[in-house]
Amino acid sequence: MSSIDEKDIHSFVDAVSVYFHQITGEKAEIKAAYLVEGGVSATTFDLTGYISFSGSFSGRVYFSASRAMVSHLLLMMKESNHAEEQLLDAVGEVANTIAGNARKHFGSAMEISVPVTAVTPDNWLDTVVSPRSYVIMVKWKRYKASVVVDIRHE
């Protein structure tokens, strides 16, 4: 991992924070920030959405959250259907918001994929992210979620 700074990281995290604020009126706040290194692992939750980058930077940005958190989010959106498909759609929507913000931040030098979502087992992120990826833990209400930034300059 190299060559991205906190402005780049904030462009992803702020997207999450603003998304929650717009939908629920309550921001998701940063609780911790660290690296996947030295035995410290990324935190994987039940549902993960990610977008892939190519161009001047390449890699992925992940948003991982618990079912409880996403269900609560759907509740706030007055969505009564909390089937797994709906939950994954909601996670994909957050990932899509991250992509939108990244387009604004990085401009046309970056190509950004459509969001991919998955139900993720424990420690799944540790198996896919590069060493020294950034993990930003955010908290909304009583729930925690992780934004993992695994991007490097080409």
Next chain:
Amino acid sequence: MTEANNRHSVFVRYRKIIFAVILFVVADSLVIGINFYSTFKANESAVSINLSGRQRMLSQRTTKVLLLLQRSVNTNDEAGVERNLKELDLAVNLFDTTLKGFRDGDTVTGGDGSKVFLTQVDTDISRKIVEDAYVIWNPYLERLRPLLGNNRNFTTAQLEAVVSYAQDNNLEVLRLMNDLTSDLELVANNRARFLRIILILGVFVALGNFSYTVIVSIRDLMKSDEQITKAQEETAEILLTVHEGLFLLDKDGKLGTQFSASLPRMLGRAIQPGVDFIAILREMVPANVFEAATDYIELLLGDRVKESLVTSLNPLTNVPIRVLDRAGAETEHHLSFSFNRVMSGDKISHLLVTVQDVTEQVSLMQRLEQAKKQSKTEVEALLRLLGGDFESLRQFIANVERALSEINRELSATQNDGEQNSHTLANIMRIVHGVKGEAAALGVDVLENYAHECEKEMVAMRESEEGVTGDHMVRISVLLEGFYERYSSLAEIVERFGAALGKTNPDGVRRESARIGKTEQPAVVQQITSLAQRIAKDQDKQVEVFCQLDRLSTLPAHIAQELQSISIQLLRNALTHGIETPAERSALQKPEKGTVQIWCENHGNAQYDFAVRDDGRGIVPKRLRAHLVKSGKMSEEEVAQLRDEEVASLLFHSGFSTATAANRDAGHGIGLDIVLAKVKGINGRLLVRSRPDRYTEFRIEFNIAARGQDEAVDR
């Protein structure tokens, strides 16, 4: 040469119009000339026609007067004879001279009695008529001669002969004169017709010429307009497409009417034609750069210096400016402005200004600088290896790795509540400070400097009004990543060169040194001595360090390491806070060169002392109290309530420093709290003794047996 070319160019450009004008002048001159000539000829014809008409009248008048004369003679009317002779003379004379004029061309008496020039007849018909007239007129005139000149001595026979001749030829003469008049009229009519044709032709030529001129002019104008439009379109296209900011600057510092589309984006503001560029510049750059820039522009607009000679004076290169990007976020760009004179003849009319966004180049230069630093790290490491200090370096690498992991664990464990964040930050600062100390001892500048930069940022976080926030945590993670990057480079180079020098561990895996052996002690001493000299030099002080550290080799490795780390921290403190400047020491009648002693003693039964002592200012509670009040950490009342020991113990609190300004060796309030933590880590006891302006001694008492027999044996 240029002037000749210009003339040629003007002629080529306007040749059609010039040709049209010449044609107009020639054609009109021709028409006017013909007109003049024809008018002249018409005038001549009028005289001829008039006089030929008079000849008809004179022929009849002569016959009439002859008949009247005969009657007057027959009636003896003397007065009638007299009158008729006189009239006869006049008529005959006029007829004769006029006829002669028709034949030869001559000045004759005109109809109004004035003299006019009668042109010789010039047609065959007229000439024949005149000849025929003379055939009749000559005998006629011979018969008339006795009656002319008022001569009354003519005979009746002579009179009757001439009357008879007149009667016989009167009609023929009249016919001839009629014919002459008709022919002259015909000639005049022909001339008039010719003149009309010429005039009509002239009008047509003039109209044609006018039409040609108009068409050519319109076509040239249209062509010229088309070229201008095309040129304008091309200019507009260039200005729309070009990445650089382009514009003309006039002598009043105003922008021209046209500029490239990229200019407003590059300058981060809306630009109107004719706007005051100097005013924009004033807002964009610092005052000193603005002043230099206006001087430079003024110099270029003047004609006293050559453009090429002052190019290097341009202060507007790599100018950092803040602009709003498309997302509305403020970003920093670097712009370079270049100025070129635009000449009109031999005068400077404008400056052509080219603005380039050199952000990428600046970024590349920064990366290059980073790469250079990287190389420096590698060279430093290589030099250490070549200097035989391989184990210390390897130990350092292992320590740094452990420290960074520890920082990361601290970060990952935070829950972002204010107090815990402050605690996490304090822990991280302690770890970073420790790394800085070790890096300084080994002379690994790149890590020492980076740790120092991190410390500065973290001090600002610690002292920020909003406390330590989540954003700060993100920043620390980025700083940690920077640390990892530098650490990785160093670790890689140590391993690579270590392998090349045959110093790889037998198992090929990097691991901590088991112990600090006897052969390594000089290296420790050397590190301490070298660090002391470096700090002393930085602070304009003089110092001599005395080390007695043989005992370190008998200690377990982790204790020896901690003591080494403690010694470095206490050495930095001693040099920054304890040892005075040579001038201060002289004033206190102390040697200019201060001393620092570091030693380790064994008192038997696994009981050891480790001490660092300096002969500097000492710890003076009075000064500490004053500092606490001055720095706003405590009120005078609060300070007054503390005992001296309590005041001195504040030195071991995180964030406390008596240094007046922070530098890379002290002043951030991190140091003694680390020492205290490390002493606790080895189950030791820290004692501090001091006398004002005499000495300060930190003594650590510890027992290695307390940590377990097996470990001691192993070491």
